[in-house]
Amino acid sequence: MTTLPVIQSPPWFEEQPSNTSVASGAGVELGCWARGVPTSTVTWRQVDGVMSLGGATIEDQRLVLQKVTVADSGMYECEAKSEAGVATARATLTVLDAPVLTQRPQHLQVIQGNEAQLRCLMEGEPEPLVLWRLPSADRTAVLSPGHSSSHASVSDDGSTLLLHQPSTQDTVVGVGPKDLTVAPGGAARFSCEVVSEAAPASVTWWYQPSEHLPSRQLSQHPHQPRFSLPENGALIIKDVWLDDAGIYSCHVTATTGSIQQEAVLNVVEDTEPKESPLLPPPPSKPRVLGWNQTSVHLSWLPNSQGSKAGLLWYAVEYWHQGWSEWLMADAVITQESCVVSRLSLGHTYTFLVRAVNSQGASFPSPWSDPVSTRANPHPTLTAEQVRQVQRRLARPLVTLTKAMATAAESVILNWSFLEPVEDWVEGMLVYWMAEGGRVEVATVLGTSSTYHLHNLHPNTPYTFFIVPFWHSVEGTPSNSYHFTTPEDVPLTAPGKVRVMRQEEGSVLIEWSGVSTEEVQEEVIGYMVTLSHNGSQVTETVGTPYLETRDLLPGHIYTVRVAALTSAGTGPFSAPVVVEGQGLRRTVAAGEVLHAPPQAVWLAYLLIPLVLLLVVGVVCDHKVWRPSDSDKDSSLSSSRLLKSDQLVSEYAEPRLLLPNHTTEPYATTALLAPSPPHTSCCHPNDQSVEMQVNWAAILPPPPDSPPPDLDMGEPRQQGAAPGMCSGPPSMIMLAR
CATH class of the missing domain: 2.60.40.10 (Immunoglobulins)
Known part of the structure; x- marks a missing residue:
């Protein structure tokens, strides 16, 4: 019986574990499914630590961890092993421990204009990122460590929020003065107890005999022993006189503001003295139960000593930043709660409560927590939802x-x-x-x-x-x-590109570099291009300048510069034109130097015309045959060939004679005289036989216009002595 061979294949993963992040206390599964022949054995291990055996199990090759902690974070490896080989796959598990508040921010009341600090300490693994949200409906009104806004800043570690010139509550007169009527020789006592939780306050008393008379400040000194000012802010007058009647004002001043209250003293004969009123004790701090855009719901607890003072009702006062004094919200409230309505949207209010009996109002309660009137943040949800x-x-x-x-x-x-x-x-x-x-x-x-x-x-x-x-x-x-985020090519080009000639054949190109702040990545160099007539030379440098000798004389080049980063090349600068005028360079061996194009087209055009004219002259044995109308004019050949006017190799006579119409004239190139030879002048037909100098017909055109020649008076026909002594050659006629 033949045994069939078993084909083995090494292990391979149909499913590999992936990096996973979970919160502390949660369960996690790391997937791993290995295939191969024969079947592989799968094992799990923690590469950089010790796996917690109590909460770890393997189910269908997957690793299952229960209630993970920060200690379970690390790299895990799934190994599949069989006779055919071994395969491994790894993944990282990150366990996030929720931050724990170790110090919560506390409510503060500070002096207006001073700075306020709020602290918030957290612990967690990894280190928590602390953010502060400011009191605003804008969800982006969040400050991170080291950042600031117009009126707040956060420390570098994020633990402290510093508020600049925060809003504060105004000063309150807890128990103010009341009108009094006393008999002469009696005693009068005016109360002025101040509540100023944000700043210390000072109390002064002023006396005004009547409303139309000026007031004066009262002070305590040996010359006025009848007036005393105790530390609680009250005013006590002993042995009252009739002249002491009038208006007494209590002025309270603090850095958060100032306030005053008045009372009238009447001095009347045969008035029985009254006992000091028994005021009720203040209630507890009011608690905010709820609020909306225009209303706030408050509640408080009565003072346990209130029944002894014959409590009748409560009064609620409120204040917000910008007000000079507290306002009465409701003067008669018969229960320990109320709703203060008709408030303005968007303001932050503070409330206090006084207990009232037949003798007067109590000292104010502690102030409530500030509350801002705003729209209901959950208008579509019930409180239970x-x-x-x-x-x-x-x-x-x-x-x-x-x-x-x-x-x-x-x-x-x-x-x-x-x-x-x-x-x-x-x-x-x-x-x-x-x-x-x-x-x-x-x-x-x-x-x-x-x-x-x-x-x-x-x-x-x-x-x-x-x-x-x-x-x-x-x-x-x-x-x-x-x-x-990854780097990008620069978005700006270098500026202020300048080209300066150093020495002959050398040019220095400079530009202003691109800073890291402008491109938000590291600039590793610059690319410089020199372009001419379709050709281009590119140089890469690490400095904001380039010295080159690659400019050909007489050529016009354009220079452009671009910044380089690891991501690529940015935009090029605007082209700068530089001329190779006056430059000289050495041609390397084997290098072909292309000379600049010259203006030789005129010579090539004139050559065939000259040959035709010379042939015509030889055949007729003359260069110029004047017509009958020309014999008395200045256009005779004798004048054009006057030897004493041969001051240039180029002549273009100007016809400025009056009463003469302009006729076609000759434009001549006067060549150097040829060697002596036999020539003859024929006076009968005024013809001239000349020797042509062929070596002188291809000079370049002049660099400047021809000079003006004074032709003098015209000569008569036949008066051309010496015409043949130095025979010039007229080579072109133009009409």
Whole structure:
């Protein structure tokens, strides 16, 4: 019987574990599914630590961890081993421990104009990111460590919020003076007890005999022993005189403001003295039960000593920043609660309560916590729904797992939910902030687990976190994720490109460099291009200048410069034109130097015309045959060939004679005389036989216009002596 061979295949993974982040106390599964022949044995180990055996099990090759802690964080390895080989796969588990508040911010009351500090200390692993949200409806009114706004700043470690010139409450007169009527020789006592929780206050007393007379300040000194001013702010007058009647004012001054109250003293004969009134004790601090845009619901507790003073009712006063004194909200309240209405939207109010009996009002209660009137944050939810949602969202529900750049300005965020949230999460608030920048926020509706951010800055560190919400109720923020966007090519070009000639054949090109602040990435160099007539030379330098000898004389070049980063080349600067005038260079061996084009086209055009004219002259034995009309004019050949006017190699006579019409004239190139030879002048037909100098017909054209020649008076026909002594050659006629 033949045994069939078994074909083995080494282990391979159909499913590999992936990096996972979970909150402390949650359960986690790391997937791993190995295939191969024969079947592999799968084992798990923690690479950088000791695995907790009590809460770890292997189910279908997957690693299951129960109630993980921060100590369970680390790298885990799944190993599949068989006779055919070994395969391994790794993944990182990150356990996030929710931050714990070790010191909560406390309510403060400070002096107006002074600074206030709020402290908040947290512990957690990894180190928590501390953010401060300011009292604003703007969700981006958040300050991170080391940042500040117009009136607040956060310390570098995030533990302290510093408020600049915060709003404070005004000073209150707890028990003010009351009108009194006493007999002469009696005693009068006016109370002025001050409540100023934000700043110390001073009390002064003023006396005014009547309303139309000026007032004067009262003081205590040996010359007036009848007046005494005890430390509690009261005024005591002993042995009252008739002249003491009048108006007495209590002036209270503090750094938070000032206030005054008045009382009238009447001095009447045969008035029986009255006992000091028994005022009720103050009630407890009022508690805010609720509020909306225009109303606040308050409640308080009565003082246990109130029944002895014959308590009748309560009075509520309120104040907000900008008011010079406290106002009465309700003077008669028969129960320990009330609703203060007709408030203004958007203001922060403070309340106090006084107990009142037949003798007067008590000292004020402690001030309530400040409350701001605003719209109901949960208008569509009942109070029970709000409590249920807040309890559900109070624990961590989401973990930010990954950030991946899709471009230099865009990032995709990924997160995972720690438990089903379909019924309790309406969406996510995605927060991000650049290092040194302001906080941005975007809203993602539904239970999506990704969001694509755009318009970020390249090569910039960012911090991301997300917050689940349901309607207007926000939950516990996720973990923070730090990510730096990749570099991008520079967006700006170098400026102020200048070209300066050094020595002959050398040119220095300079420009202003591009700073890191302008491009937000490191500039590693510059690219310089020299372009001419379709050709281009490129140089790369690490400095903001370049010295070159590659410019050909007589050529015109354009120079452009661009900055370089590791991501690529940025835009080029505007072209700068430089001429190679006056430059000289040495031609290397084997190098072809292309000379600049010259204006030789005129010579090539004149050559065939000259040959035709010379042939015609030889055949007719003359160069110029004047017509009958020319014999008496200045256009005779004898004049054109006057030897004493041969001051240039080029002549173009100007015809400026009056009463003569302009006729075609000769434009001549007067050549150097040829060697002596036999020539003859024929006076009968005024013809001239000339010798042609062929070596002189190809000079370049002149660099300047021909000079003006004074032709003098015209000669008569036949008066051309010496015409043949130095025979010039007329080579061209033009009409």
